[in-house]
Amino acid sequence: MNAIAKLSRRGFLSVSAVAGAFTLGIRAPMAQGQNIAAAGAATPEVNAWVVIKPDDTVVIRIARSEMGQGTLTGLAQLVAEELDCDWAKVTTEYPTPGQNLARSRVWGDFSTGGSRGIRESNEYVRKGGAAARMMLVQAAATGWNVPVSECKAAASVVTHQPSGRTMRYGQLAEAAAKLTPPTDIPLRNPAEWHLAGKPVPRLDTIAKTNGSQVYGIDLTMPGMLNASIRDCPVFGGKVKSFDAAAALARPGVRKVVQVGDSALAVVAETWWQANSALDALSIVWDEGPNASLSSETIAAMLTEGLGAAEAFIGNKAGDARAALGRAAKTVEAVYNFPFQNHATMEPMNATAIWKADRCEVWCPTQNGEASLAACAEAAGLRPQQCEVHKVHLGGGFGRRGWQDYVRQAVAIAKEMPGTPVKLVWSREEDMLHGRYHPITACKLTAGLDAEGRLEALHMRISGQSIIAGIAPQMLQGGVDSRVFQGLAQGGAEGAFGYGIPNLLIDHAMRNTHVPPGFWRGVNVNQNAVYLECFIDEVALAAGKDPLEFRRAMLRGAPKHLAVLNAVAEKGGWGTPAPAGRHRGLAAIMGYGSYVAACAEVSVAADGEVTVHRIVAATDPGHAVNPQQIAAQIEGSFAYGLTAALHGEITIKGGRVEQENFDTYPMMRLAEMPAVESIVMPSGGFWGGVGEPTIAVAAPAVLNAVFAATGKRVRSLPLKAADLKT
């Protein structure tokens, strides 16, 4: 709030860029220099990233959102590594989006998605820590009147080495803060890290074991009212009529608010009262133009796209069509991947206070700056008149990059000026109004030569584009290049690894009325299923072992090969599996990291699949916290296998059919396989860790299921397949 008065034109422009940043994926350059004075801070900051209190407490500022992925701890480790502070005295805080706006985006991008939290901010946060350390050392040297070169920092203490004199950071911070920040800031070689790269415990665990961690849904404030909302279950429909009087007659109900033309909210003293009163509204919907659409109509559209003459090309080598025509043997298969809901454990929620000249929002968000832009838009105010306070997220997985719940909360609060209103979605609302993992199908055609080598591969993807659904202005000549995640022709993000002389990967864009979104792993999920299961099919047709078949095609892709070899070795590929168990492999590159898995499954006579063991390898370049990477790998198998085994959102009458966990089942502890993680950073690059391994979960298991049953499951979820013997 104190930052608002200092707003500059540049600040205003940067928030305009922010409004587009989420959807456009464009990152406005962050401000140069980090010595912009904090307006009214009680303790002077050494720089924007580091505040040191007189008692030596180190407050490290974290711009990205913590939603379970461990970024908060990892980013703090990177700052503390260069700061040379006492890790035991480190705490963290989130700067607000409004402060970032007022300070020319000194903290850079707040967006937390695409496994970018650490890999894209590591350099400037490390420089923040290093610059602060240099200033603290300079302050000590100046005070002692000795050369900086004679002073050394360690564990929050600066020592003048010749004399042995010492000063604590807490004693130096005020003087350091007054110095001109350095411009040449050398960073430590990761090989010399002593804190980063270590499996230190998370900073946020204790509050999560005693109920004291506050999530957005837990917020309370004086005079606060609670709201629940119901949006038209048919996408594109509207409110036709409703009985406000009946809802207002219910206990505790204060107001009924129409939000846009498609939703109604009830505001009451308690959330339970508000949610219960929604039924009393007896809403009649105008279901609109999509009411006749269903999973069947969508499937027919995708099938048409598989054979369509025109498609966007994502990767090409040689002449695949000609090579397929002359192949000694061809293999063809069609795969499908359904819609998925994020189903974060904490449903969408936001708390807002609206006044004529000011609006504040408290919310769990993956993109605080996009939340600020959404708040301003819904409030009818300038961003400088608004503020967003980030609250801990009960899961994100991509869902909380989308700001619909923020806009709704502000729209409701606007009808009750000055009163704080907390909007919480019911689970049913959350299931019916997700931003769903896109639906696609893929037809793969392979051509083998007489020696069983893969001479030609055509992958035709047909289906939904996320970018077309959320930011069509970002399409390049109509192409959504993100559809080809993991299949790209080179690049640092997700390069196709196999050397295949004649290759064509193309996309027939077939968009649905179901709103798409980024769902943990995004398009690498289905692309890995399509590619890695089909490669197994082709290996079988060539009469070759799936591992050897892959190895022969990965000679030019040593990092892909290394993770594959690692899981094959630890997974025991080529050696007998325990009785009744069978193995499957998968490998791919995503989010800048190389990942592979070896799954071990058994399939009972009644068709029940048990996933016993997963060996998973990841090469993320640099590993900031190996035990948190292991936790992300373990978790990604729960998320990925939930989708593979159970997950399917279906459409009937234009709306989602699944309304809660009874019809959208989740993997639970009973089904969770052992996960053995191999974290094998090879250095020299920065890859993500939150998402990549999820992509190999499904194909490794599906390949193992084939090994167990001889049945090739090409349509997910697995529960729909008949595997009885």
Next chain:
Amino acid sequence: MAKLNVNGRVVEVQAEDDTPLLWVIREQLGMTGTKYGCGVAQCGACTVHLDGVATRSCALPLSAVTEAQKIVTIEGLSPNNDHPLQKAWVALDVPQCGYCQSGMLMAAAALLAENPKPSEADIRGTVTNICRCGTYNRVLAGIQQAAGTNATSPGARG
């Protein structure tokens, strides 16, 4: 006005009879460690102990609970965050987002109270709460550590 015995204290609450115990705990008593996840007793985020039994409070109306029944929430699990499960959770860095962990801990605590040395199959069969972050293997290892039965590393499966 209903009376409830929560974490050893008798409290008076004012809510409609059909209000689920979860929302009475969260909104009337202001104890927000117990979470809403589904409202239909599927996910277990709302698990509390009712006379020592793990109970999904989102589907239990206030009218079904009497003052004679002892309710324990996550806030009352231990006085100093020192239940063996809480210590194991910290030692193994079990939580990720943490939202489901109150319910996980309450389900696990009820299991250990009933069965101090549960087998792995007992744990897998009894703790049926949903965690979307996928902390299951560390939950399993945490229960085994608290029970002193852990021969296996996090992630192991028999």
